[in-house]
Amino acid sequence: MQLQTFLIRQRGDMDIRSIDWNEIWKQHNPEGRDEERTRIYWDNRASSFATGVEDDFYVNQFLTLIDPCPEWRVLDVGCASGTLAIPLAGRVRQVTGVDISGAMLDGLRAGCEKGGIGNVKTVRASWTDDWRALAIEPHDLVIASRSLIVADLRQAIAKLDRFALRRVCISTPVGDGPQDPAMLGAVGRRRRGGADYIYVYNLLYQMGLQANLQFLTSRGQRTYPDKETLFLRMRDKVGEMLPQEEKALRDYIDHSFVLREGRWQRREPRSIRWAVMWWDKD
Numbered sequence: 001m002q003l004q005t006f007l008i009r010q011r012g013d014m015d016i017r018s019i020d021w022n023e024i025w026k027q028h029n030p031e032g033r034d035e036e037r038t039r040i041y042w043d044n045r046a047s048s049f050a051t052g053v054e055d056d057f058y059v060n061q062f063l064t065l066i067d068p069c070p071e072w073r074v075l076d077v078g079c080a081s082g083t084l085a086i087p088l089a090g091r092v093r094q095v096t097g098v099d100i101s102g103a104m105l106d107g108l109r110a111g112c113e114k115g116g117i118g119n120v121k122t123v124r125a126s127w128t129d130d131w132r133a134l135a136i137e138p139h140d141l142v143i144a145s146r147s148l149i150v151a152d153l154r155q156a157i158a159k160l161d162r163f164a165l166r167r168v169c170i171s172t173p174v175g176d177g178p179q180d181p182a183m184l185g186a187v188g189r190r191r192r193g194g195a196d197y198i199y200v201y202n203l204l205y206q207m208g209l210q211a212n213l214q215f216l217t218s219r220g221q222r223t224y225p226d227k228e229t230l231f232l233r234m235r236d237k238v239g240e241m242l243p244q245e246e247k248a249l250r251d252y253i254d255h256s257f258v259l260r261e262g263r264w265q266r267r268e269p270r271s272i273r274w275a276v277m278w279w280d281k282d
């Protein structure tokens with residue numbers, strides 16, 4: 001058989017349903033495998049996570065899409081210091097924030113205290129813990145915004161679906177998402193992971209979940225009080241570096257960041273695209 005005919009036959013035989021999207025996800029997203037490392041990473045980020053970024057656009061759009069009823073209870077998985085849990089608390093009956101990072105949950109509790117918010121409960125738990133054993137109950141709405149940092153995506157989605165009484169809503173990056181390929185390239189590293197929203201959406205399809213899909217852009221730019229904080233933050237994203245790589249990172253920062261109104265920020269703002277997917281329970 002000629003090569004061309006063979007390839008056409010091969011393509012003709014290909015069936016998208018035979019692709020194991022969860023297996024591909026596992027290969028592309030190694031981050032979720034080491035939960036202890038993940039916890040340390042997010043604990044270290046907690047003090048600066050809620051500050052230095054104006055991201056009201058993402059939050060407002062996400063809340064408009066999930067459209068919760070005032071009498072609902074909401075389970076927010078990977079809630080961090082309350083990006084969504086705090087604004088949600090004013091709109092619904094009760095919010096339960098779940099996160100692997102105790103420092104993030106400290107931030108959420110501090111935010112609630114500051115805002116006089118009394119209807120937010122926190123539970124320190126990871127995606128893979130036994131939520132029932134931690135007294136987490138099914139909620140009307142379950143959300144996982146920018147927090148699907150998991151090794152087994154199928155298991156995580158099935159768990160969200162099981163704990164939702166009415167609606168599930170997740171969001172994941174489009175393309176590079178928050179990763180900065182220019183910065184990684186400057187220090188000789190490749191982008192980690194590669195499974196963006198399309199892997200998730202295909203898996204939802206395979207799981208029989210017909211999700212709505214909407215794209216959002218985070219417009220908020222993170223800003224930093226000084227260059228050393230900025231350097232340490234970027235270094236966290238890269239991992240361990242040799243002295244010459246650290247020098248390359250400092251050169252990248254000098255070239256790509258400027259001081260505006262007393263804070264360091266990107267010379268050219270970067271937009272980050274997110275895909276929000278949501279489905280109602282039957």
Ligand SMILES: C[S@@+](CC[C@H](N)C(=O)[O-])C[C@H]1O[C@@H](n2cnc3c(N)ncnc32)[C@H](O)[C@@H]1O
Pocket residue numbers: 035038042043077078079080081083084098099100101104125126127128144145146147149
């Ligand atoms: C990018 S933040 C997202 C925060 C918030 N949902 C938002 O949209 O701004 C990711 C959060 O997921 C949490 N997280 C990461 N891995 C987790 C795991 N295995 N179990 C539970 N939470 C996890 C982190 O601690 C962090 O607070």
